[in-house]
Amino acid sequence: MRLLTLLVLVWLVIGGVAGWQRGYFGDSEQNCSSLATVATTVVAGPLNYAGVNPQVECEGLPEPSQ
Known part of the structure; x- marks a missing residue:
């Protein structure tokens, strides 16, 4: 179980580094598309x-429907 937890943590950290390298964590417009792209990149x-x-x-x- 600890190995799986460690693997998931390392996986997410690598995704976070990729998002940082792409400049997703800077001062940019906060909207649905940008937040979803950051989350998808990290995952x-x-x-x-x-x-x-x-x-x-x-x-x-x-x-909503009429």
């Missing part, structure tokens, strides 16, 4: 260095 972890460049587009909140 992707080492895959960022294998060519994965997650980008998330948000349209905003869905409108």
